[in-house]
Amino acid sequence: MNLRGIVAVSGKPGLYKVIGQNKAGFVLESLDEAKNKTVINGNAKVAALHEITVYGQNDDLQLRDIIAKMGEDLNAVPDPKEDGKVLKNYFAAMAPEHDSERVYVSDIKKIVSWVKILSGFPLWDEADPDAGTSEPVVEEGKEETIAEEVEKPKKARKAKKAE
Numbered sequence: 001m002n003l004r005g006i007v008a009v010s011g012k013p014g015l016y017k018v019i020g021q022n023k024a025g026f027v028l029e030s031l032d033e034a035k036n037k038t039v040i041n042g043n044a045k046v047a048a049l050h051e052i053t054v055y056g057q058n059d060d061l062q063l064r065d066i067i068a069k070m071g072e073d074l075n076a077v078p079d080p081k082e083d084g085k086v087l088k089n090y091f092a093a094m095a096p097e098h099d100s101e102r103v104y105v106s107d108i109k110k111i112v113s114w115v116k117i118l119s120g121f122p123l124w125d126e127a128d129p130d131a132g133t134s135e136p137v138v139e140e141g142k143e144e145t146i147a148e149e150v151e152k153p154k155k156a157r158k159a160k161k162a163e
Contacts, residue, residue, distance in 0.1 A: 003050040003064050006031070008114070010045035015117050031117055049114070054095065055102040063111070066095045070115045080113040087112065 005018045007028065016028035016038075025041040040046060049067075053060035070077055078090050084105040091098065091108045 003048075003067070003118075006049045006118070008047050008049065008052075008110075009040055010047070015049070015114055031121070054107070054111075055099040056095075056097045057099050058097065061095055061098060066111065067115055067118065069094050070112075071119065074115075074119050077112060077115055077119075080109045080116065 007016050007018055007026075009016060009028070015031045017031060018026055019029050019037070020027040022039065024039055025044065026039070026046060028038050028040055030036045030038070050064050052063040054063055054066060055061075076090075078086055080087075087105055087108045088100070091103070091111070092100065
């Protein structure tokens with residue numbers, strides 16, 4: 001699943017796709033049927049979905065992993081307006097390691113509504129650019145070249161003399 005460029009804006013409902021950046025802030029397009037474009041200033045709280053984490057009992061859980069698990073059976077995803085107990089039980093099944101004391105029903109409603117929004121897009125089938133290995137892939141015979149490049153010292157810039 002590829003969530004790159006998908007953001008949530010604090011104080012605004014729904015999800016947005018980042019389509020550009022200008023001096024005033026970000027240019028966003030809503031992911032609803034209207035496809036409204038708006039400019040969000042640099043002071044607004046913008047959260048990228050691929051970077052959001054959920055409180056866990058031991059470690060924080062990646063939202064993209066929870067959304068991917070919810071996406072496996074979209075028919076089982078409850079309506080965001082369901083009763084709090086129904087939402088808590090569903091979320092406990094999807095993310096059993098979440099911290100139930102610090103993850104509120106309002107958070108679960110937001111995540112469920114995001115899944116409903118995202119389910120209409122081809123994001124589920126796209127490869128996640130972050131899912132690749134963090135180590136660079138090295139071809140045979142290229143080990144020495146990479147090691148030499150790392151060991152080369154950077155040239156110092158010459159300072160201009162004041163006249």
